[in-house]
Structure formats: structure tokens, C-alpha cells
Amino acid sequence: MSDAMTVITTVYNGQRFLSAYAENLVQTLRPQDRAILVDDGSDHQVSFSETLRNDQRFKLITANRIGRGAALNLAIENAQTDLIAVQDIDDQSLPNRLAIQAKFLGAHPGALVFANATSDAHRLGKSRPRRIAPSRLYLGNPLHHSSLAFHRNVWEQASGYATDLPCCIDLDFYLRASCKAGAALWQLGIPLIARNLDPSRRYFASIPSPAYHATLQTVLDHYRNKVPVSHWTVLAVMRRKLVHLKGPRA
Structure with a gap:
């Protein structure tokens, strides 16, 4: 299997991030790698600079507003x-990200492989790859979608990303790939991306809280009976019961 990777990114009204995105990927892509940016119906159509238009590694697809x-x-x-490999328009990949993830996928072709961000707290002894049980996601999602890499066969077997969700598309894909494609979730435990954490400039920070929580519950409920039972499942059930007993906060 070739270790060439395509970095995919979507953007909607995020032209302000394009310059930093392009500069990062020009430095990150190896000769065999490619990058595809999909303009998801921006009000002002995204355009590449002359440098990117002349770089055969980059491709821009202009679409109507079809959703992420x-x-x-x-x-x-x-x-x-x-x-x-997935990269959000306002995040950046570290120079060795693609080579490291491609090597891991060569040994684990059925995996969804994630990495840490430079902003994550370093945990002593946690730098080795660790497998994440899908049921762990019921206690919270510790995985950065912008650090994800996978084989397209997994995406095909999982029937792709959901197209009918307003948010939580990443979580749905992790559970969908686990349940439908038998994908294993792996976290490398080393920083391979730098995230934009500024709330005022975070590209995906504008989702209304009620919509987020309602969609989150819908996704979790959909896969609840399909996820293998583990100690994380037990903890998730205990937490739900505790929240129910306490009732809503005033």
C-alpha cells in the first residue's frame, strides 16, 4: 500500500483562514501527498492564490451549500x-504528521488513527499508542477530528459521513465506522496538530448549545445498543443515573 495521503478540508465563509492553511500544508505535504479543499457554498466563493493554483498537489472544489x-x-x-487525513481549516498539521500516521495505517489498515494536539496536557507514560473503546465516547469525546487519518476502505464500509446532522458529524463517524466497518480507534499519544482554541475565531464554535446537545443525544442513542459493552459502558450508565437522580440544575 502506498503511503501517499490526501488531506481533506471543508470551508464555509472561512476565507480568512486560507492563507495560514495554505502556508501550513505547503510545508507539510510530501511530494506524494495531496490536499483537497471543498468550499461548502461560501457567500463569497473561495479562491486559491496563484501559488496554490500552480501546485499540482492542491485541488479546490466549489460546491453549493451541501453541509459539512x-x-x-x-x-x-x-x-x-x-x-x-482530516484537517480543519483553522488548525495546523505538524511537519511529521502524515509520515507518522501513514506508517501506523500501514500496520493497522482498519484503524481510525488520531493524535494529540500541542495544547493537550502531557501525561507521563501516555505517549504510546492506545486503543480507545467506542463506549469511551459515551463519557465524552477525547479525540480531535482534525487529527484523524484512515484508509478510504473504512469510509466506504461505514457508508461515509452522515449528511443529515447539523453537528456531531465527527462523533457519528467514529461510532459508525466502529459498528459498521469494525474500525478500531487508536490515539497515538503524541502531538501532531496545533489547534486554534480562540473562541472568537474558532471555525466550528458557533453551533447553538441546544442544537448541539440534542444532536449529541440523538447520535449516542442511535448506536447505544450496537457498541460492545465495556467498563466505559457501565460508567456511562452510572453517570446517566446520577444526573437523573440529581435532576436539572437551577
Whole structure:
């Protein structure tokens, strides 16, 4: 299997991030790698600089407003490599990210492989890869979608990203890939991305809280009986019962 990767990114009204995104990927992509940016119906159509237009590694797809899940699927459909890496428009990949994740996928082709961010707290002894039980996601999602890499076969077997969700598309894909494609979730435990944590500039920070929590519950309920039972499942049930007993906060 070739270790070439395609970095996929979607953008909606995020032209202000394009310059930093381009500068980062020009430095990050190896000669065999590619990058696809899908403009998901921005009010002012995204355009590449002359430098990117002349760089054969980059491809810009302009779409109508189809939603992020459909835009991610569109990017993967147009990828010419077997390996896919996700990067949010306002995050950055570290220089060695693609080589490290490609090597891991060479040994674990059925995995969804994640990495830490430079802003994550360092935990002594936690730098080795660790497998994450899907049921762990019922206590919270510790995985950065912007650090995800996988083989397109996993995406195909999982039937792609959901196209009918307003948010939580990443969590739905992790559970969908685990349940439908038998994908294992792995976290490398080393920082391979730098995240934008500024709430005023965070690209995906504008989702209304009620919509987020309602969608989150819908996603978790959908896969609840399909996720293998583990100690994380027990903890999630205990927490739900505790919240129910305490009732809503005033």
C-alpha cells in the first residue's frame, strides 16, 4: 500500500483562514501527498492564490451549500490516494504528521488513527499508542477530528459521513465506522496538530448549545445498543443515573 495521503478540508465563509492553511500544508505535504479543499457554498466563493493554483498537489472544489458531512464525502470521493487525513481549516498539521500516521495505517489498515494536539496536557507514560473503546465516547469525546487519518476502505464500509446532522458529524463517524466497518480507534499519544482554541475565531464554535446537545443525544442513542459493552459502558450508565437522580440544575 502506498503511503501517499490526501488531506481533506471543508470551508464555509472561512476565507480568512486560507492563507495560514495554505502556508501550513505547503510545508507539510510530501511530494506524494495531496490536499483537497471543498468550499461548502461560501457567500463569497473561495479562491486559491496563484501559488496554490500552480501546485499540482492542491485541488479546490466549489460546491453549493451541501453541509459539512456531504462536503467531507465529496472530498474523499475526489481523492486519488487510499489514505485520508482530516484537517480543519483553522488548525495546523505538524511537519511529521502524515509520515507518522501513514506508517501506523500501514500496520493497522482498519484503524481510525488520531493524535494529540500541542495544547493537550502531557501525561507521563501516555505517549504510546492506545486503543480507545467506542463506549469511551459515551463519557465524552477525547479525540480531535482534525487529527484523524484512515484508509478510504473504512469510509466506504461505514457508508461515509452522515449528511443529515447539523453537528456531531465527527462523533457519528467514529461510532459508525466502529459498528459498521469494525474500525478500531487508536490515539497515538503524541502531538501532531496545533489547534486554534480562540473562541472568537474558532471555525466550528458557533453551533447553538441546544442544537448541539440534542444532536449529541440523538447520535449516542442511535448506536447505544450496537457498541460492545465495556467498563466505559457501565460508567456511562452510572453517570446517566446520577444526573437523573440529581435532576436539572437551577
